[in-house]
Amino acid sequence: MSPITGTPILTAAEMRSAEAAHGDSAFLMEQAGQGIAGAIRRLVAGAEVLILCGPGNNGGDGYVAARLLREQGHAVRIAAAGEPKSDLARAARTRWDGPVEPLAEAQPAPVLVDALFGTGLSRPLPDGVATDLHRLAEAARFRVAIDLPSGVASDDGCCLSMVPRFDLTLALGSAKPAHLLYPAAGLMGEVRLIDLGLAPVSRASVMRRADLPEPGPASHKYSRGMVAVVAGRMGGAAELAAVSALRAGAGYVLHLGGRDPKGAPHAVVRRRWSAEALDDVRIGAVVIGPGLGRDDDARARLDAVLASGRPLVIDGDALHLLDPDAPRGAPAILTPHQGEFDALFGKGEGSRIDRARAAAARSGATVVLKGPDTVIADPDGRVIVATGGSPWLSTAGTGDVLAGATGAMLSAGLSPFDAATAAVRLHGRAAVACGRSFIADDLAAALSRVR
Numbered sequence: 543m544s545p546i547t548g549t550p551i552l553t554a555a556e557m558r559s560a561e562a563a564h565g566d567s568a569f570l571m572e573q574a575g576q577g578i579a580g581a582i583r584r585l586v587a588g589a590e591v592l593i594l595c596g597p598g599n600n601g602g603d604g605y606v607a608a609r610l611l612r613e614q615g616h617a618v619r620i621a622a623a624g625e626p627k628s629d630l631a632r633a634a635r636t637r638w639d640g641p642v643e644p645l646a647e648a649q650p651a652p653v654l655v656d657a658l659f660g661t662g663l664s665r666p667l668p669d670g671v672a673t674d675l676h677r678l679a680e681a682a683r684f685r686v687a688i689d690l691p692s693g694v695a696s697d698d699g700c701c702l703s704m705v706p707r708f709d710l711t712l713a714l715g716s717a718k719p720a721h722l723l724y725p726a727a728g729l730m731g732e733v734r735l736i737d738l739g740l741a742p743v744s745r746a747s748v749m750r751r752a753d754l755p756e757p758g759p760a761s762h763k764y765s766r767g768m769v770a771v772v773a774g775r776m777g778g779a780a781e782l783a784a785v786s787a788l789r790a791g792a793g794y795v796l797h798l799g800g801r802d803p804k805g806a807p808h809a810v811v812r813r814r815w816s817a818e819a820l821d822d823v824r825i826g827a828v829v830i831g832p833g834l835g836r837d838d839d840a841r842a843r844l845d846a847v848l849a850s851g852r853p854l855v856i857d858g859d860a861l862h863l864l865d866p867d868a869p870r871g872a873p874a875i876l877t878p879h880q881g882e883f884d885a886l887f888g889k890g891e892g893s894r895i896d897r898a899r900a901a902a903a904r905s906g907a908t909v910v911l912k913g914p915d916t917v918i919a920d921p922d923g924r925v926i927v928a929t930g931g932s933p934w935l936s937t938a939g940t941g942d943v944l945a946g947a948t949g950a951m952l953s954a955g956l957s958p959f960d961a962a963t964a965a966v967r968l969h970g971r972a973a974v975a976c977g978r979s980f981i982a983d984d985l986a987a988a989l990s991r992v993r
């Protein structure tokens with residue numbers, strides 16, 4: 543059992559292919575059962591376990607785990623909604639020599655293990671099954687989901703039925719989109735991986751520790767990265783972005799336009815806005831959008847920035863003015879929240895992973911689709927889904943902080959995908975370091991601490 547950090551994210555179809563490529567599904571189910579039984583034994587210290595088994599291979603995993611727990615002397619009962627339908631589940635059921643209670647009549651146990659449905663769920667649970675799952679989950683002290691909580695759609699994290707909250711979800715073989723994407727991700731409790739030795743490959747993975755650029759003996763302010771932040775109507779947002787770029791590690795931040803606010807850090811260099819200011823070849827990234835406004839002046843600034851040929855971070859208001867299909871002369875990172883994303887790319891089909899990936903391919907830019915489950919997508923198809931932020935980030939200005947931090951990483955010479963990943967990670971860690979009820983200014987300050 544290990545954390546899912548850095549692991550590949552596989553759709554249900556990709557999981558089936560990985561299983562087929564391995565070739566021995568019975569062995570994989572035995573491995574899964576062993577991992578589940580081992581985890582439960584370690585965590586629940588002898589308390590009685592009730593395992594709910596479904597008709598497919600998720601249920602099969604449950605029968606195997608129950609047999610192994612029983613062989614080890616652990617008190618375990620099984621309840622099922624019906625007979626197993628798959629060959630593997632049937633074989634696993636045959637090797638269980640205890641009783642199988644009808645789900646509707648099952649009495650609760652302190653530990654509930656849900657092995658009803660996993661990646662094969664294709665429609666809402668039958669009403670009776672959903673009701674029994676809730677009844678038994680409510681009465682349990684500790685709830686464990688095998689692979690996925692029953693009722694969540696593996697590929698997009700939607701809930702096909704009402705899903706109870708779990709304390710632990712044991713992801714089998716690989717992470718799935720639903721382990722990361724909301725609302726499903728909010729119902730899983732801790733997510734831990736049981737390695738099945740599949741060595742799955744995917745272009746999508748869970749965020750891991752990112753290597754951040756470090757200054758060395760030969761560093762100077764321009765080599766650390768020079769960021770230009772283009773201000774507009776709402777000065778505060780560009781201020782936050784500028785300070786955040788410095789605190790995330792940029793060597794020099796040039797704030798273009800806007801008024802000189804009292805008490806702002808003197809480390810930010812301020813100039814009036816002019817398109818010519820962007821001619822400085824040392825500028826490694828331009829951040830535009832926080833507080834820009836959407837008027838003609840804002841549009842003119844965005845046009846000048848797009849024509850500058852400098853690497854770009856495009857956020858906030860600038861996303862409402864941008865034509866995502868227009869060719870650009872330089873790499874760009876777009877950082878929309880869901881509303882900005884929908885306005886820019888349309889509502890679209892599929893999971894947030896699918897949609898961010900399609901948007902990156904369409905725009906030729908790295909797309910950071912922000913939220914509790916931030917998705918970073920590169921035009922080449924790579925995707926990273928972030929974990930480890932904080933719901934306290936839902937306060938005004940935290941996106942401006944991310945835009946500034948992203949500019950810092952881009953200006954330091956990281957690729958747009960690596961820059962976006964590093965910034966999202968740093969931002970999430972800063973949020974955690976801030977604790978509760980912080981404001982965006984605190985978050986910007988915390989960037990220095992977590993670096």
Ligand SMILES: NC(=O)C1=CN([C@@H]2O[C@H](COP(=O)(O)OP(=O)(O)OC[C@H]3O[C@@H](n4cnc5c(N)ncnc54)[C@H](OP(=O)(O)O)[C@@H]3O)[C@@H](O)[C@H]2O)[C@@H](O)CC1
Pocket residue numbers: 557558560561570571574596597598599600601602603627628658659660661662663664665666667668688689690714715738
């Ligand atoms: N891939 C791997 O490497 C490994 C995978 N493993 C395990 O296999 C799991 C995937 O197994 P799976 O494909 O059999 O799917 P699963 O989730 O058990 O359900 C499918 C069954 O439910 C049925 N059904 C569906 N929806 C329904 C509904 N609403 N209401 C009622 N019935 C419904 C569906 O029937 P049908 O849709 O045809 O009616 C079918 O019978 C995976 O999560 C993991 O636990 C591990 O053992 C080891 C390695």
Ligand SMILES: Nc1ncnc2c1ncn2[C@@H]1O[C@H](COP(=O)(O)OP(=O)(O)O)[C@@H](O)[C@H]1O
Pocket residue numbers: 858879912913914915916931932933934935936937938939940941942943944
């Ligand atoms: N509930 C939440 N949980 C985790 N992160 C969140 C949540 N809500 C917002 N965030 C994060 O906070 C930031 C908000 O950015 P944005 O919506 O652009 O705000 P603003 O425009 O006010 O700066 C993003 O990085 C987003 O991922």
Ligand SMILES: [K+]
Pocket residue numbers: 600656657658659660687688689690691692
């Ligand atoms: K399950």
